[in-house]
Amino acid sequence: MPQQELSQWVEDLNRVHDEEQERVFSEASEVLETSELGLLLESLPIDERLALWQTVAPEERVEVLVAMRSDARGVLIDNLSMPDLRAMLHGLDAEDLIELSQSLSDKLVDFALAKMSQDQKSWYEQSQQYDEDQIGRYVDHSLVMLTPNTRVFEALRAVRRAEHPMLDRVYIVDKKGHYRGEVSLPVLLAADGQVRVDSLEDDIASPLKAEMDVYDAAERLEHSDQAAMAVVDDAGRFVGRATLRLAMEITRETYEARLMARAGLDEDTDLFAPVWLSAKRRALWLGINLLTAFLASWTIGLFEATLSQVVALAVLMPVVASMGGIAGSQTLTLIIRGLAMGQITFGNVWSLAKKELLVACLNGVLWAVVIAIVAAVWFSSVAIGGVIAAAITINIVVAAIAGVVIPVILDKYEIDPALSGSVILTTVTDVVGFFTFLGLGSLFLLG
């Protein structure tokens, strides 16, 4: 049986239409995991997506929706009839409602809560005590929880009955809800049946704090050797478990956000978002960049008189700005990664800046010489070569400093450097590049 990738299904599904498309989609449903159907639906224009949604089995709909990006999900939910929605929200569990609640009206959230079991409802309410960037909001409860005085034979009976995925341990929680430790299944199996579970070997470092930042929690999970870690509140009460799968989702979303942020986009952006909405969202970013472009133009405008006499300056000025921008973005990219991984702080930023400055001097001088030769030959003027060499060196060195300083300062003020770092950097390298090149040109090239 050949394994067909998601992209192959995307291809097949997009080549056909109407009933044929429904047939292909139903074939895909049989082979793919339910959550992969969400990704598949996202690859279709909105009208086709809505048509195929109707063919998704009712019991799979929640899982498909949860797997979609929130924009794409919103479009679907807006197009569902009230009875369809209500049917779907029946028997929702707490984790699914947490994921879906941002796309649902308050009335629908209340409806779902009213239909929930008491346990699920209190888990939902507990999650709402934590912010969107705190791990406590996203814990799950598909786990076996035992009181400290449970005997091993009773614990094994509980495990036998459990139908949770990734079940490799049991959690010990006392009657007041305090977390007391956890025991892995092999240890449980090896123990005497009459022994109390809290006398067994505890298999755990320290649990995660519910207030911990989601990304830091994901990193801890990645570096532990467990499939899940217990999460506790300030008073040491057990809140739930955070799984490696959750950590993976958090990691993926964090990276997607960083990648998309460079273009001023949101990680939830739908491929087939309505044209009007896409245009509106992107317009803001274009507007911000326009302001910085006008700042660069204004800098050039200071030297109109020089430019009209030495046109070569107008021809060469993009080279100066562009080399600064590229060199600066190399430093910026490295620093942003280090900040995101927690590997850069005020403690080591000075050593890093020194290193980046040395790298910039080497590359600045190297490329200044190359560019100077090309410019001098092109415009038959050694003076032009000298001016551009000086401007390139200065701009690359300034770019390196800016590439370190900008993200570190943004990070200190809790502004995400992945979003705005690159715009600010380019503004600096454009303005400094144009100003030094045209300024030096005015000093040394005017007849």
Place this chain on the structure above:
Amino acid sequence: MPQQELSQWVEDLNRVHDEEQERVFSEASEVLETSELGLLLESLPIDERLALWQTVAPEERVEVLVAMRSDARGVLIDNLSMPDLRAMLHGLDAEDLIELSQSLSDKLVDFALAKMSQDQKSWYEQSQQYDEDQIGRYVDHSLVMLTPNTRVFEALRAVRRAEHPMLDRVYIVDKKGHYRGEVSLPVLLAADGQVRVDSLEDDIASPLKAEMDVYDAAERLEHSDQAAMAVVDDAGRFVGRATLRLAMEITRETYEARLMARAGLDEDTDLFAPVWLSAKRRALWLGINLLTAFLASWTIGLFEATLSQVVALAVLMPVVASMGGIAGSQTLTLIIRGLAMGQITFGNVWSLAKKELLVACLNGVLWAVVIAIVAAVWFSSVAIGGVIAAAITINIVVAAIAGVVIPVILDKYEIDPALSGSVILTTVTDVVGFFTFLGLGSLFLLG
């Protein structure tokens, strides 16, 4: 006990030196996971990193090294003495050797192999049959493997003895090595002790193929609800298991590679790489970008005569190029993400292009009007406003087309669009922007 994040340790460690630093590092070793020590060491300049390495407990050294990025690891290994290295390579397991082998000389790999158990050695050799981008290379063997005729009570005994992390199931493999299924621990516990394991409920969709691309395999794992999936070869023989932790590492590395690629950097780049090496690696990328910058300059050079008469064109031309570049990179970013997720193929690229084109027309016209008004007022010339409006609209529309076409074509020829897409796009938007703006200016603005 307050939970101290990695970044706090980085800060503390970088504020002190020598013996004080050793004290802080040893405190960190007690609290952090061993693999986090690797990240901590990377945050230090090379000399301090080497000094602290000497204080890492011998039994933890392999794990610390494995957790480091290959560049940083290479620096450490190059500075270790032969006896130290040999001591460390004693008792290495197959997976660690696979990770470390790229940083080790052939002689040292042979030494490690000679000291390995027969099992580990054959696993290592099996992994070498697969390419670096195939999941078969990275499977692990920390699992319980049983023949089909094993009785449940024997299976439970095997589980009891096992000391593997993330043990939530056993794998059934026949005497010829063919994969026959897997049974979760709760099912095993609920079964009668005398029953054969292959008669129990099989808990699995389909295993992964060893030749599968690592990134696709990571996505399958993310969407399954298991902590690990079995991996089989072409003939259906069991190769090992791929865990969710592996999937997470692959996902992180893939995203890091995409983020770093935009600046022409490698995901293994060490923060404190030697200056000379950093300069050399970055120089190539600067060189490539210089060529494209000169192409833009050459385009401008075609219009020297026009520029010397209408200096306003020189002042405004960066605005035209920059708006095209930003609009194009928004489309490019969205398309690269879709390609990476397998959500874009030749099947739906045409519908996407249509949508992006419409978005570009809307934003093109909007910003053309804004920029035209600013330019007309600034230079007191309605004609300049008209020329820049036309150039902006054309460039933003071309940028949208290029933003779709460039990555799709690169992807078809298996060139990573995350690496070169943005350079090619900027070249297109610069050249088209300068050419249309200066060309239209020559037609309509010359006296």
